[in-house]
Amino acid sequence: MGLLQSLLVHANRWHSVRSYEALVARKRRKHRGDPDMAMMASIGSLSREEFIRQGDGHVAVLVHHGLRDGMSVYDLGCGSGRTALALQRSGWRGTYKGADIVRSLVTYLKTKCLGYDAVVHRDLSIAAPSNSLDMVFHWSVFTHLYPEECYIYMEDIFRALKPGGKMVFSFLELEDENHHSIFQRRLAQFRRRGWSATLDTFLHRDWIRFWAQDIGFADVMFTDGSDASAHPQFWQGLAVMTKPA
Numbered sequence: 001m002g003l004l005q006s007l008l009v010h011a012n013r014w015h016s017v018r019s020y021e022a023l024v025a026r027k028r029r030k031h032r033g034d035p036d037m038a039m040m041a042s043i044g045s046l047s048r049e050e051f052i053r054q055g056d057g058h059v060a061v062l063v064h065h066g067l068r069d070g071m072s073v074y075d076l077g078c079g080s081g082r083t084a085l086a087l088q089r090s091g092w093r094g095t096y097k098g099a100d101i102v103r104s105l106v107t108y109l110k111t112k113c114l115g116y117d118a119v120v121h122r123d124l125s126i127a128a129p130s131n132s133l134d135m136v137f138h139w140s141v142f143t144h145l146y147p148e149e150c151y152i153y154m155e156d157i158f159r160a161l162k163p164g165g166k167m168v169f170s171f172l173e174l175e176d177e178n179h180h181s182i183f184q185r186r187l188a189q190f191r192r193r194g195w196s197a198t199l200d201t202f203l204h205r206d207w208i209r210f211w212a213q214d215i216g217f218a219d220v221m222f223t224d225g226s227d228a229s230a231h232p233q234f235w236q237g238l239a240v241m242t243k244p245a
């Protein structure tokens with residue numbers, strides 16, 4: 001790869017770094033007197049109560065899909081620790097590693113969740129050895145990536161999972177009418193100024209199923225964002241798949 005081409009690849013790879021760092025900077029300015037609120041707002045929570053309720057909901061989803069004490073889990077796009085804090089509140093005992101592209105979020109998580117590992121990692125890969133993780137989860141991360149980037153992450157998640165390990169993640173889908181408002185907001189931004197500050201990607205279940213099969217995952221399952229039968233409603237759709245044993 002020539003120099004120009006590798007510079008272009010690098011610049012594009014960092015689209016989410018640029019947009020997320022800008023978003024976090026905006027939230028820190030807005031909540032100048034309340035650094036905790038700035039960190040919560042940076043990952044989309046509108047209040048402390050919401051941050052806690054959503055985190056507890058994340059843990060309920062993980063428990064429903066097999067989270068047990070003693071497991072090794074990886075929180076891709078861990079943000080400021082909404083799930084990590086909830087895992088600690090729940091009393092879960094296991095090995096947690098978070099990874100995010102924004103340093104201030106990772107630093108915040110590490111100061112709040114003593115004993116949990118978290119790293120700044122800006123490659124489309126998992127910072128863990130092959131066959132080492134019981135669960136990889138990511139909430140509202142593929143929602144900010146290009147579909148091709150999602151596929152590349154999925155390939156590396158497959159590598160890092162133990163046989164029998166699971167990936168659980170949330171995504172936006174136009175089939176869910178609750179998600180239409182996000183698309184409409186983006187549409188308005190594109191009409192008004194021709195671009196949108198952050199990427200909000202909508203995925204399709206048949207794409208996810210196709211990618212999963214292509215990569216080697218099995219037992220692909222989906223839950224509607226409005227489904228509260230096994231855990232609190234997630235709002236985004238949920239996908240779960242297993243690396244065959």
Ligand SMILES: C[S@@+](CC[C@H](N)C(=O)[O-])C[C@H]1O[C@@H](n2cnc3c(N)ncnc32)[C@H](O)[C@@H]1O
Nearest residue numbers: 016020043077078079082100101102139140141
């Ligand atoms: C909506 S927030 C969700 C944070 C966390 N998953 C949670 O639910 O609390 C999206 C997170 O994804 C991170 N992110 C964006 N692009 C990423 C990428 N390419 N790789 C890993 N994380 C990314 C952002 O920095 C941000 O922390």
